[in-house]
Amino acid sequence: MTTTNRRRSTLFLVLFAVAVLAAITVAGILLNGRAMESDFARKNLMPCLEYPFGTDWMGRDMLARTLAGLSLSIRIGLLTAAVSACIALVMGIISATMGRWADSVVCFCIDLVMGIPHILLVMLISIACGKGFLGVVTGVALSHWTSLARVIRGEVMQLRQAPYILAARKLGIRRWDIVRRHMLVHLMPQFLTGLILLFPHAILHEASVTFLGFGLSSEQPAIGVILSESMRYLTTGKWWLALFPGISLVIVVLLFALLGERIRLLLDPASAQE
Template sequence: MRLNRRQRVLIGLGVSLLFLAAVCAAGILSGEAAMATDFSRKNTAPCVKYLFGTDWLGRDMLARTLKGLSLSILIGLLAAAVSAVLALVLGIVSATMGKAVDAAVTFCIDLVMGVPHILLLLLISVALGKGLRGVIVGVALTHWPSLARLIRAEVIQLKESPYIQIAEKLGKSKWYIARKHLLPHLLPQFVVGLVLLFPHAILHESSITFLGFGLSTEQPAIGIVLSEAMKYLVTGEWWLALFPGLLLVIVVILFYVAGESLQKLMNPGSVHE
């Protein structure tokens, strides 16, 4: 039986979500194993017992990688959710509250987009004392402008619709119009934008942690794992960076695939393909 495009997209989305959920579950369950040290097995190359090998303290790199990825995914989910909600609110407010508010929000969008993400993220993280709070707030405050601009443009287009103009002439409040007429149309863009924010959030969280401005070294985040591994590459322990790096790339790609799949599924024309 030949599958159509919509069915293939559904299968791809299901596989991506299942793999990401499995990584999160495995990371949560491997918390103690990720921190356990055993000097009798230190610097063990990948084998059947230790698929990702062990590090200089005898810690299982598979457990550390899964724990680090699950932590990065949870941080990415929280930060991306806050960023997406901020983009939704500012996008609607910008397009519905008059020229002065629109100019102020547009200025903020241009200002944030004019500064490199990683630089602004580092500044916010350091200003908040680094750590978990600094990373989440930094990622949330630097990833909303693109989605906010998209939602603003969509709202401006929707305002020209006859049913919204009729609602305004009937004396309906802006809050009523936004809740009853705008939000249902903006939901697909919001959901897709939210999912597509995840890979950016995860990569940027890992990047600043790798540079030493993110999570503390006591937490087995994927950025910490990769940063520590760099010190031992010259001594031949290549597996310390290779496998965590590959798994991080796979997770980011799967989030991107999930976002693209949702975008295709929410396209009304996809049902006929």
């Protein structure tokens, strides 16, 4: 396969993943009201043409609830990944440009955060912030920036020795002007790739914390809430209550992973010829 055809197929996969994720997000927003409607006349129906994902013990449409939950998870993932990636960008640049003392402080923070299991750290921050939407967003955002910060720190430390960076220093250009004019453009491929690859982690940890009861409230049609409530009914043979939401969550996570990998291939000059 030629390089042009490879890039074309990569771009097609990126557009496909974006289209599917956008469709799920919009559909979930539109079906949010229907996901909350209960009708005991249709409770515990198995999957059928009218209700492809079946209904639950309150007669709620599981397809609508699943799409609403995935939409909420995607929106939370977008918000938390964006905040976390921006924290990583700032911390990585500070670590590599502000001297040995700043580098030691940032590296200590990275080691401290990475030394605590993500789920436990997200739970602790979520509880400290009162759980709910704010607690989940804060917990996920403050616990997922470390790996990307290390990548950006390494890139900046390499860029510091570039001839044009050294020449800019000799000319007396201020440190932050050098970062803004000459370094940020080189950091964008790593930043965008890291940002997208943070999505699946953010979504899974949001769902996990909510499943354990430390995240979103049970009133919201979140995937974690759906899976947690469904566990009580699996022993009675209502397998569809957890199977379809679980598979849907895995598909969304895999789409984000595919999107991040393909965008890395498009943006990273080192992989342009792969």
